[in-house]
Amino acid sequence: MVEPSTEHDLVAHQIVDAAFTVHGSLGPGLLETVYEQCLACELEARGIPCQRQVALPVQYRNKRIDVGYRMDMVVGGLVVVEVKAAERTLPVHEAQLATYLKLSGYQLGLLINFNVVLIKYGIKRRINSR
Secondary structure, three states: OOOOOHHHHHHHHHHHHHHHHHHHHHOOOOOHHHHHHHHHHHHHHOOOOEEEEEEOOEEEOOEEEOOOOEEEEEEOOOEEEEEEOOOOOOHHHHHHHHHHHHHHOOOEEEEEEOOOOOHHHHEEEEEOOO
């Protein structure tokens, strides 16, 4: 498994810092869409480009199949972010992020669950094993 570049890590650090800011301001208990929009707002205020609800088609037998998959965020053109507001993250949430990384070709992803007392317990990092 190849570790992401320094640039990936710098963007990931900014995402984590922004998540701490959003969570510190709002706390747990809101909808995912609220956290997603606020996180995007915080990142953009820091000058970090962010795309939301990025379409992710499946390639099968050299055909593009649009099945409605959407990555919550792609930040800085480098890091996939999957936002949750769940009681706890489940293996299916981690599998979802792993699948998004595999299908998209991005190397680094963060799963951020905002429905926690301390945000540090809601952040998981995933590297695409390619």
